[in-house]
Amino acid sequence: MAVYVDDAVWVRHGRRWCHLLADDTDELHRFAADLGLHGSSYQGPPKTAVPHYDLTAWERSKAIRYGAVACDRRQIVEIARHARSAGTIGRRGA
Numbered sequence: 275m276a277v278y279v280d281d282a283v284w285v286r287h288g289r290r291w292c293h294l295l296a297d298d299t300d301e302l303h304r305f306a307a308d309l310g311l312h313g314s315s316y317q318g319p320p321k322t323a324v325p326h327y328d329l330t331a332w333e334r335s336k337a338i339r340y341g342a343v344a345c346d347r348r349q350i351v352e353i354a355r356h357a358r359s360a361g362t363i364g365r366r367g368a
Contacts, residue, residue, distance in 0.1 A: 275301045279342045280350040290331035324354045
């Protein structure tokens with residue numbers, strides 16, 4: 275299983291943000307806990323079909339140091355599509 279972080283960094287509330295997702299929702303939550311992310315950063319069903327965490331640019335750098343795979347927007351969309359079709363994400367709520 276792998277964890278991914280996109281480079282779609284956008285500005286909101288004076289900070290730059292991106293997304294963290296994984297092949298498996300349980301792995302996503304474990305990785306987020308290891309990073310020390312707050313539960314309020316999580317977005318999942320029913321709000322969104324793709325479970326993910328919103329990360330600041332600083333948290334993105336930390337995630338990459340912890341082993342997350344850096345992806346561009348196109349790649350992370352394809353990864354999410356594949357994981358959804360395989361049934362490995364979206365199985366669990368917050």
